[in-house]
Amino acid sequence: MKKTEIVGFKRANLGRPEAQRLRAEGSVPCVLYGGKEQIAFHAPAYLFRPLINTPDAFEVTLNIEGDIHKAILQARQFHPVNDILIHADFLEITPEKVIKISIPVRLKGTAKGQMLGGRVQHKLRKLSVKGPVKDIPEFVEVDITSLGLGDSVKVSVIELPGIEILDALSNPVASVNVPRAAKLGGGEDEDEDEDGEGTTSEDGGDDAAE
Template sequence: MKVVAFPRTEQGSGASRRLRRAGQTPGIIYGGTAAPVAVALDHNALFHALKKETFHSSILDMEIDGKVEQVLLRDFQMHAFKPLVMHADFQRVDANQKIHVKVPLHFVNAEVSPAVKLSGGIISHVATELDITCLPKDLPEFIEVDLANMEVGSSIHLSDLKLPKGVSPVAHGGQDDLTIATATVAAGKVSDEAEGTAEGSADAADKK
């Protein structure tokens, strides 16, 4: 994805307010061997780009003064109650250096899993994104989680995922095998089954 930015020389909150009134969003590009660069971006283009999942987990081509460099979106701030992007941070990417980034998880085949199809269960997505490290060229837009074989009472863990070549997960807090999804019986179904069991026991008792 391509992003066009313009260098900005004025700094401070006053300058940032003037930019926003003019339909632009202040931002910064940092990292690598070059010095940080303050930039301005078209607000509407940035606002709509932020709605796209790939914008958050892809290498972006940032064009400034006709020169293009590769960056990652690292952070952005929204107004407390207005649909307004207040600021955006981008990090330069070195093709030979591994990056650390979160990528979204895409869950597929829930409807054909035994948990849902045969048991009327519910599959809960415990994690919706995954921390990974890889070279920029190996960065996936998303990682697929296949739920086709899930049964009630089972779980899918990090070790069950098929990660793309060159991609390694990043463990946090000693959780080496993070839980990704779980399958359980729906609460209403549990109540119905319990009620049915109780009625069956009562009928048996009456017959005695």
Template structure:
């Protein structure tokens, strides 16, 4: 299960661009909590605390507890906006969640045992097709990452989603094919070497 974090917030009565600009001048970030069969709740977050949490990793996959004027909401960040010029955080959307909530989440892919890949040992290059995989899972059981084992993967070999051990109750959102996560490709020089070796073997066989 993914780790959690907590943020403090205050509710806000005024919404709109003017109110949002005023909040940002006060080093606050406008946000909203929605879902859970309740009305949307506009809130204001501390700019420094929220920005540090965003850059700490896992912002979109970790459950969060937001303390709104003493009342706590369990949520998951579903979207955020950055200023196109300054790249600063300007708005966050949070979804209320419970143990019964299932949702689709992009989970990062981690690779292990590259030193045990025959293809990489021979000079092959790891070609990552998917840096994240969208998974459907309970909101309280979001994996922090999925692990791809490269041991035994040779040149021109590939790793598919079926090779990954996913936790119980967790499934990929793509179900109509065994999609590729990564391949081990031979660089140009090695391709020529392999081609020459293949031709020589064919000549010997003749």
């Protein structure tokens, strides 16, 4: 997983009025759980930028008034109108702790079908996995070089030692779509063949009658 750091401060007061005040000052109310105790804190909103709108999975170092905690962002809540982050939940982790998380899926290589005019469709961009924090990779890479027109590669090809894959193994990761021109071209050839066969049949019938 990628790494980032957030510096936070313990919340002396809880409740909606205090949370609204913190948001007005540019902070995000947060909760850290999963450790020895649950900690309510707040942190500057700009520190969350690496964690928002990204497919990457992050291990977050939380520095809460000098106390260091390793965590992952477990849940986040946005304002329904302006999409501003208004709350975040963190799960405290250790290297051996088993967690569920989604990690990015990257495609490697150029598919053979692309050389023939096909277009690669990246269908699965994040893979859901479960395993010890220390074994979870930053991303998974899937080789697509062997894919021809109409071919696809599925989750079943992904191997992650010590990690359980939670997505269905039959789910497609990527496929190479047949270009529309090729489909239309195939249809025209087929029509021509059918017409040709019909003409031959009629001619053959006339010859037989003669």
